[in-house]
Amino acid sequence: xxxxxxxxxxxxxxxxxxxxxxxxxxxxxxxxxxxxxxxxxxxxxxxxxxxxxxxxxxxxxxxxxxxxxxxxxxxxxxxx
Numbered sequence: 001x002x003x004x005x006x007x008x009x010x011x012x013x014x015x016x017x018x019x020x021x022x023x024x025x026x027x028x029x030x031x032x033x034x035x036x037x038x039x040x041x042x043x044x045x046x047x048x049x050x051x052x053x054x055x056x057x058x059x060x061x062x063x064x065x066x067x068x069x070x071x072x073x074x075x076x077x078x079x080x
Contacts (some may be wrong), residue, residue, distance in 0.1 A: 011061050021030075 009017060017023055057067035
Protein backbone atom coordinates (compact mmCIF):
# COMPACT_ATOMS: atom_id res chain seq x y z
CA UNK A 1 0.00 0.00 0.00
CA UNK A 2 1.34 3.45 -0.94
CA UNK A 3 1.99 6.13 1.66
CA UNK A 4 0.78 8.75 -0.85
CA UNK A 5 -2.40 10.35 0.56
CA UNK A 6 -3.61 11.08 -2.99
CA UNK A 7 -3.35 8.86 -6.05
CA UNK A 8 -1.31 10.16 -9.01
CA UNK A 9 -3.37 12.38 -11.30
CA UNK A 10 -2.84 13.63 -14.82
CA UNK A 11 -2.49 17.42 -15.22
CA UNK A 12 -6.11 17.56 -16.48
CA UNK A 13 -7.34 15.60 -13.45
CA UNK A 14 -5.39 17.91 -11.12
CA UNK A 15 -6.91 20.95 -12.83
CA UNK A 16 -10.43 19.60 -12.38
CA UNK A 17 -9.74 18.58 -8.75
CA UNK A 18 -8.35 21.96 -7.70
CA UNK A 19 -11.04 23.90 -9.59
CA UNK A 20 -13.33 22.90 -6.71
CA UNK A 21 -12.98 25.57 -3.96
CA UNK A 22 -13.25 22.78 -1.37
CA UNK A 23 -9.87 21.48 -2.55
CA UNK A 24 -8.15 24.88 -2.45
CA UNK A 25 -7.79 25.14 1.32
CA UNK A 26 -4.24 24.74 2.63
CA UNK A 27 -3.64 21.80 4.96
CA UNK A 28 -0.75 21.09 7.26
CA UNK A 29 2.34 23.18 7.85
CA UNK A 30 3.56 25.40 5.02
CA UNK A 31 6.37 24.07 2.86
CA UNK A 32 9.14 26.59 2.36
CA UNK A 33 10.89 26.86 -0.97
CA UNK A 34 14.62 26.67 -1.39
CA UNK A 35 16.65 29.85 -1.23
CA UNK A 36 15.59 32.59 -3.59
CA UNK A 37 16.91 32.56 -7.10
CA UNK A 38 19.75 34.83 -8.14
CA UNK A 39 19.59 37.40 -10.90
CA UNK A 40 18.05 36.29 -14.20
CA UNK A 41 20.49 35.19 -16.90
CA UNK A 42 19.36 36.03 -20.43
CA UNK A 43 20.05 33.12 -22.77
CA UNK A 44 19.21 32.98 -26.45
CA UNK A 45 18.45 29.74 -28.25
CA UNK A 46 17.96 29.01 -31.95
CA UNK A 47 14.22 28.74 -32.65
CA UNK A 48 14.33 24.98 -33.31
CA UNK A 49 16.15 24.29 -30.03
CA UNK A 50 13.78 26.49 -28.01
CA UNK A 51 10.79 24.74 -29.58
CA UNK A 52 12.20 21.36 -28.49
CA UNK A 53 12.91 22.67 -24.96
CA UNK A 54 9.31 23.93 -24.74
CA UNK A 55 7.96 20.55 -25.91
CA UNK A 56 10.03 18.65 -23.36
CA UNK A 57 9.17 21.05 -20.54
CA UNK A 58 5.47 20.68 -21.32
CA UNK A 59 5.81 16.89 -21.45
CA UNK A 60 7.37 17.02 -17.95
CA UNK A 61 4.62 19.44 -16.78
CA UNK A 62 7.30 22.03 -15.89
CA UNK A 63 8.00 25.61 -16.86
CA UNK A 64 10.74 26.20 -19.41
CA UNK A 65 12.87 27.90 -16.74
CA UNK A 66 12.44 25.00 -14.34
CA UNK A 67 13.23 22.47 -17.06
CA UNK A 68 16.41 24.33 -18.06
CA UNK A 69 17.53 24.70 -14.41
CA UNK A 70 17.08 20.96 -13.89
CA UNK A 71 19.04 20.19 -17.08
CA UNK A 72 21.90 22.44 -15.95
CA UNK A 73 21.90 20.90 -12.45
CA UNK A 74 22.06 17.41 -13.94
CA UNK A 75 24.90 18.39 -16.24
CA UNK A 76 26.86 19.90 -13.35
CA UNK A 77 26.38 16.73 -11.29
CA UNK A 78 27.42 14.55 -14.23
CA UNK A 79 30.67 16.40 -14.84
CA UNK A 80 31.89 16.65 -11.23
